[in-house]
Amino acid sequence: MDSNNSSLLLSSSSVLLHHQKHQLDSSFWEKQIKVPKQFIWPKGDLVEVQEELNEPLVDLEGFFKGDEMGTQQAARRIREACLKHGFFQVINHGVDSRVLSAAYDQTAKFFKLPPTLKSRVKKIPEATSGYASSHTDRFSSKLPWKETLSIDFHENSQEPVVVNYFKSNLGEDFEQTGNEVLISGNNGTSGNQPGRLTLGTGPHRDPTSLTILYQDEVGGLDVFTNNKWMSVRPRPGALVINIGETFTALSNGIYKSCLHRAVVNTDKERISLAFFVNPRDDKVVIPPSDLLGNQGTRMYPDFTWSDLLRFTQFHYRADSDTLKNFTKWFLSSKSLNP
Numbered sequence: 001m002d003s004n005n006s007s008l009l010l011s012s013s014s015v016l017l018h019h020q021k022h023q024l025d026s027s028f029w030e031k032q033i034k035v036p037k038q039f040i041w042p043k044g045d046l047v048e049v050q051e052e053l054n055e056p057l058v059d060l061e062g063f064f065k066g067d068e069m070g071t072q073q074a075a076r077r078i079r080e081a082c083l084k085h086g087f088f089q090v091i092n093h094g095v096d097s098r099v100l101s102a103a104y105d106q107t108a109k110f111f112k113l114p115p116t117l118k119s120r121v122k123k124i125p126e127a128t129s130g131y132a133s134s135h136t137d138r139f140s141s142k143l144p145w146k147e148t149l150s151i152d153f154h155e156n157s158q159e160p161v162v163v164n165y166f167k168s169n170l171g172e173d174f175e176q177t178g179n180e181v182l183i184s185g186n187n188g189t190s191g192n193q194p195g196r197l198t199l200g201t202g203p204h205r206d207p208t209s210l211t212i213l214y215q216d217e218v219g220g221l222d223v224f225t226n227n228k229w230m231s232v233r234p235r236p237g238a239l240v241i242n243i244g245e246t247f248t249a250l251s252n253g254i255y256k257s258c259l260h261r262a263v264v265n266t267d268k269e270r271i272s273l274a275f276f277v278n279p280r281d282d283k284v285v286i287p288p289s290d291l292l293g294n295q296g297t298r299m300y301p302d303f304t305w306s307d308l309l310r311f312t313q314f315h316y317r318a319d320s321d322t323l324k325n326f327t328k329w330f331l332s333s334k335s336l337n338p
Ligand SMILES: C=C1C[C@]23C[C@H]1CC[C@H]2[C@]1(C)CCC[C@@](C)(C(=O)O)[C@H]1[C@@H]3C(=O)O
Pocket: 009, 135, 144, 148, 200, 201, 202, 203, 204, 205, 206, 207, 208, 276, 309, 312, 313, 317, 318, 319
């Protein structure tokens, strides 16, 4: 796939706890036990995880060394995972561990900034980049217990996009932050009540093509498969990879994008860094003809990543049925404006 349109999402539900405007800091929780109702999720979405997902661990060392056997084994494991639930973890992925920890540290540093400084990079409604606290500007219920920082990133851009983003919005002091934040992060939180009633990120399938996620040791990423919620164990140095719905469409429904969520930890804050890989805006998502089956049936219409992104940002909150509802919306908007 020609995929050079990506975005970075940094989020931290815990820092929300410490820095949110409506005094949602630790002293607030000591005095109050009530979580604002907009943050409370339905019981069905909060069902606790029982088991760990035994997702494949893919070692990319052989691939990078040009070793045929190692490459084939990795490819087999990836295919198996994508046919089943679309989640796997990679080790020896080539991303230097020092780069990952520097990105993590800078992310943590960003979320610890005072709200006034963070709001200098606040996401405006039409934009896909910027800082957002619980998406309060977009939604009024089932709010995620997190704050996020998203940065658009185009591989073919001549500019150091991330560095410029930090430098121009937060000043020269943040040039280093931009240098080190190569992938981005999401986060969980602390506090008994919020931990039991809220979610860092609600159940959804990623609308994107591919998500590369670095989660810290706190954990909290759960996947819904085999009819139950299963946790994805944080493995030191590993990256979690998952298929998004754009990839499902590209594979004509063969590769699955699985429902997942990030739960809030009752005593520890959590940071995760997600790098979303997407097709270029002008590329139509069309599966290769050998994936169409005997009848040549297409499962999804021709669409571009920007169509699907627009749908999730302005018409629909990504959940378990985004691709199905996008397809309906897209076809009916096309028949109205052919
Ligand atoms: C294109 C995207 C929209 C979201 C960020 C990326 C990939 C996943 C989406 C999201 C995380 C799914 C759950 C709801 C959401 C609003 C969130 O909790 O952040 C989603 C992101 C978004 O719409 O900004």
